[in-house]
Amino acid sequence: MPAPTPAPSATSAGPVRRRAGRPTAAILDQDGITTAALELISSKGYDGLTMAALARSLGVAPSALYNHVASKDDVLLLVEDHLAAMVDVTAFGVEPWDAAVRRWAWSYRDVFSEHTPLIPVIAVLPVANAPKTLAMYEAVTAGFRDAGFPEEKIISAIVALEAFVFGAAYDVTAPDDIFDAGSLADRVPNFTAAVDRLALERHARPTDVAFSLGLEALITGFGALRG
Template sequence: MGRPRTPLLDRERITTTALELVDEKGEFSVPQIARRLGVQTGSLYHHVDGRDGIVELLRERVSAGIDIATLDLRPWDEALRAWARSYRAAFAAHPRTIPLLMTNPVRAPRVLDQYERAVSLLLDAGFPPPDVMPVIVALENVVLGSALDLAAPEAMWELADDTATPRLAEALDAAGERRADRAFELALECFLSHARRRLAEHRSAG
């Protein structure tokens, strides 16, 4: 019997299967991937560096949806705004990966390169080195929190009796559609305003 035209296992298939499991269950294990692919668990270790290696493959796969060209835009705040929107869209497509990826150190070279570009953007704009990582992490908090919000039910507040919480009922009515999108844009603008103010203060102090 000749060899199959398509290899039974490779990193792409392993990553795709792991992502399917996380999208469905919020988690994965190496034996679960092996069962779904119809192979022995040990066979996966010929292609990936265990569970941690698969987590980094997932990080690369989801992060590939982020348009890193946005970090080449100028001025810096327009670059961050565009990057944040693209970042949010990429993770909103797979929100259940967020808790998994946020509790594992970043090792994927392509993802580290994206951080390198973001750091360079802020340093070139004049941000002092101690402020750079707090600015990036704060932006990620806005982005990833909003990506999770997009996965939440549209009606997050169920009021059994409007008269018991009349102001909440009125506010929910007034919010209308696209609540999550509007909340994200508000948080993003507040973040950028604060970052601009910090940069201006640093420049005036210098």
């Protein structure tokens, strides 16, 4: 009898109720799969994360994974939810609103800049199946509300900040010379001059300068919305 396909979920809502006999000690579970996937990603990168490699690192046949996970995208969702729990939301309710947003956004960007292949998945998948991600949103929402944000604007502000964070996460992964115009440089003099001028500044990583610039503008702009 074929095993039923599990519903897509980053964390199952506790153990499934048991009707009749079943093995006590299953080799696989979602936590183990998540851990193995994270180890594989950190050692071989996302190109190395294949269902076959994941199964091999767990000492199991690839098809066995499908008893615990509906698809490879479901594995990515498990990983995403694990990472969401690593985003720093502890400043909300402790530090002032602007400092809390700053800490959250920097940490959010740093976590996902190492995991940009997840972004297309996150952006499209409902949060209902990602409890830790949901917990992050809850903390941030409460922080905005307690800071006097009008309730109807909170989600929009978070969505805008998140969009900026995801885009900035990609930017971190870009090669240093991405803006080198090469042989076309003389066709784009203003752009080339601006790129060269920025290169003279030796303060911080360009990607961090850009992130700071945008984030501070967003914090200032959104801060004015508070009642």
